[in-house]
Amino acid sequence: MTEHDRWQALQIRRPDEVRTTPGGPVPLGWQAEKRTGHSARLMNTRLPADFPHKVERGDEGDALAVLALGEAMRRDIEAGRGSDVRTAAELGATWRQIADALDTTPAHARGLLRAWATGQHRLYSGDRARGEARPLGLDDERYGAVLALCATGDDGEPPSGMTPEPAIRCLVIRSGGESSPQEPQQ
Incomplete structure (x- = not known):
C-alpha cells in the first residue's frame, strides 16, 4: 500500500x-x-x-x-506564508505587489516575512546549540539577506540613504584585438 x-x-x-x-x-x-x-x-x-x-x-x-x-x-x-512571501520578494516582486496579493499593506507583508525569518533563525540557532550536524532554518547570513529584502521600499526602491549599485559595463574584446564597451545583458 x-x-x-x-x-x-x-x-x-x-x-x-x-x-x-x-x-x-x-x-x-x-x-x-x-x-x-x-x-x-x-x-x-x-x-x-x-x-x-x-x-x-x-x-x-x-x-x-x-x-x-x-x-x-x-x-x-x-x-x-512567510516562505511564500520570501520567494516572491527574492524573485523580484515589490512589497506593493506582495501586499496586493495578500490583500494587506506592504508594512504587514514585511512583518510576515520578518516574523517567519526570525522563527527560522531561531530554529537554526537552536539546532546549532544542540549540535545538529545539518541545522534547519536560516543561518546568520541568510537571515541578514531576508531582512535586507524587508528594507526595500514599497515599489522596490533601495532603502533610504542607499543608492543602487551602478550598472556594470563590460569591455568586450573580440578576436583581432578590437574592443568595445557593452552594457550587461539582463
Whole structure:
C-alpha cells in the first residue's frame, strides 16, 4: 500500500490526524482531494430523496472531515506564508505587489516575512546549540539577506540613504584585438 493509498483510506475527524505515517505533512493537493470527496457527498444530502441518479450521500463523518481538513489546510497554508512571501520578494516582486496579493499593506507583508525569518533563525540557532550536524532554518547570513529584502521600499526602491549599485559595463574584446564597451545583458 502506498502512502497515498493509506491517506485515502484514513478517517479524518481532527486536524492533527492529517499526517503521513512517518509523522510528516500531507501535501495540500492530497488534502484538497480528500476534502472535495467529503464535500461532494455532503452536497448530495441536499438532493431530493427521489433524485433520479445514484449518488453517495454524506453523513456526520463527512461533515467532520470537511471541517478538520479545512482547518488542517488553513494551518498548513498559514505556516508556509512567510516562505511564500520570501520567494516572491527574492524573485523580484515589490512589497506593493506582495501586499496586493495578500490583500494587506506592504508594512504587514514585511512583518510576515520578518516574523517567519526570525522563527527560522531561531530554529537554526537552536539546532546549532544542540549540535545538529545539518541545522534547519536560516543561518546568520541568510537571515541578514531576508531582512535586507524587508528594507526595500514599497515599489522596490533601495532603502533610504542607499543608492543602487551602478550598472556594470563590460569591455568586450573580440578576436583581432578590437574592443568595445557593452552594457550587461539582463
